[in-house]
Amino acid sequence: MYPKLVALDTDWTLFWGWLKVNEWGKGPGAYVPAEDNIEKRNYWEIQDRTNHNRACGMYADVPKIIQDILKNGAKLAIVSRNTSKGMCDRALWHWTIQDQHGKDKRVIELVNFNEVYDADKTTHFRKIKGWTNFDYSDMILYDDEAINNTVEMMLGVTFQVSRDQKGLTWDNYQEGLDIWRRTKAIHSLWHGTALNSYPKRKLIGFSGMDMGTIQQLEAGGRRTDRKEAARWGFAMYVADDPRVAIWFNQWIKTYFPGVATTVCAIYARDGDIWDRMNKIWVPDSRNDLKQNRASDFALGWSEEDRNRQVAQWGVKKPYVLFSRHPNMGGTFPVAGRFNELVIYPQVQENLILTVRISDNELRSATNVYYQGKIREWNITIPQETRNDFARFRENIG
Template identity: 80%
Template sequence: MARYPKIVAIDTDWTLFWGWLKENEWGRGRNASPRKEDNIEKRNYWEIQDRTNNRIACGMYADIPRIIKDILQNGAKLAIVSRNTSKAMCDKALWYWTVQDQNGQDKTIIDLVSFDEVYNKDKTEHFRAIKGYSKVDYSDMILYDDEAFNNTVEMMLGVTFQVSRDQKGLTWDNYQEGLDIWRRTKDIYSPWNGLNVGSYPKRKLIGYSGMDMGTIRELEAGGRRSDRKEAARWGFAVYVADDPRVAIYFNNWIKRYFPGTQTVVCAIYARDGGIWDRMNKIWVPDFRNNIKQNRSSEFMLGWSEEDRNRQVAQWGVKKPYVLFSRHPNMGAGFPFRGRFNELVIYPQIQENLILTVRMSDSELRTAANVNYPGRIREWNITIPQQTRADFLRNRENIG
């Protein structure tokens, strides 16, 4: 049997079914019941409707019965995780829709749900509640959702997130893609054995980073960076340089622009160099501003993260991945002329594979350049043609 998450969570509106279950729209016709859920009736196997206005309806997506049966056959628990404001309406809808359980018996969907978390809060709250009930680690959970801004559950907690696009709902292919991402994330896991470098005999130095102490403490605990306030070109991540001079520069830059912030330059290691060499990597062209982070709204922020993942996948690299790019020179005070290399390590990789070690001034003085362009073949970094063109345009060499 293929590896499988312990908890599979599905959103409601436009993920499990098309349409909206909105309290302010349903049950407004003649003879409406004051209990909104009592205005829902079954139209046919796939659809429900408002008994006071048959033009208002919702319909279960075609692949949902097959997906739910597969979830249960693989021994996982089904969770409903929704920000819908009416749990009663969602529960009633799920009572009308029937699917087969793992034994081929017809059951209402609501009877197959182990965790029914429907309330209008950030979905990190839903998953914190589920973890509290189940004692299952976030790394053994996955969420399917049509709203990209709910990818906070992956960034903050480590729940694998798979988005459904264009109001097509959760399809079988999308479901399988999410499972593949979850399995690939499991494949990059290397046990956290504390801060002693000697506890990682297969470790590999991958760069240097000047960071604030809050981030350092999170990473030193074997966790992930949780800061969502600071702007970031390529998404929320730890940004690493191959040249220690760059890390020193940004270490001082943070102090200059955020007075009172304590910072330290750290060496960044992969706990297991073999896993690091094998894992997915992409070197993206800096001019592709359309796949950089868009912070104009939470909606756009979420989709900018997902759109970057989609473009990277079109270049042949799937999540989880790390990202390399060339960063424009920072100007006066920067230690050298021209662009510099950066490595972007996303939270799933931070928690599964990264070791962070504070460096002393003497260690920094003797630290060697890791030289990312020279590691392209060794580290199996994918180089799209657009990236090669970007290097050529800037009269730079790439392996």
């Protein structure tokens, strides 16, 4: 199984260095336009003919990766926010690799979709979808900027980041494909909101939400609101205790006047898939893993850093996250800390069923009690989490 479209960023993903139109071609005898000053230094590198200290180089694994993309029959896209398409096109014209048949080709000749312009990358992918009619779930983006993970949260394009200016490596490429395949593995067909359409459904909690979010989820989609990044990122926040969901439902109305809300029961469409999918219970004490709202840049990297730490605990994307939330005080209906389940958009769209429930149904609803589901649901519990529970004299089971 392989994506229908693989998209690659340019600077620091395909190649090291920056292709900046305001920096290249500034030496003596410079040509206009700026891309005419790009010349080939050797197989891997290009340089500025007016200043040989300015150069870029294709990363070592890129030829093998592009050949593999083509061998798997996928479309190749260049998706970049570089402000000079002319510079990028010329660089890709200079670099040559072997295609799926072993023939030498210029990289630019192998590109099916050449989307290079300064816009949020959701714009690039919306255009590509318009041309191909591919589902976003059949696309993947490799990129060195975490800020571009909006394509996963908003659209459902699998996102794989390259770190520390190491570029796109073979291992990084394979990890992205593994995430894409794991995401496909949790997909359960959407059959509308009728409970009897899902004979293997499983109740996993309750959530008080605004009607805009509910309507997106009731259509089999995902929550796309980026106005507020809660503790563990852009997600659905679900409680095992219906009283907690009722309280937060009212909290939203209090702090966001005029917003219509209701409490919903949250189900997995297929309980078997739910039981075996990746889950992690994180320690609330790890504030470094929570969302950093200082800037869009910090926001993106806080998400990727959390994913990296969760992977070090043995749980890889896509996953859901459990934690203990500090008590809200005042009229909050339970004593001490309470449980929250964080469901990210990739899981929402592939596996979650959201059903509005009446006041009568709420009054008779019972606590799902997440600590009692650890074995059945295959929730990974790091030692740090056990220590966090012990610190509060709580039982994790």
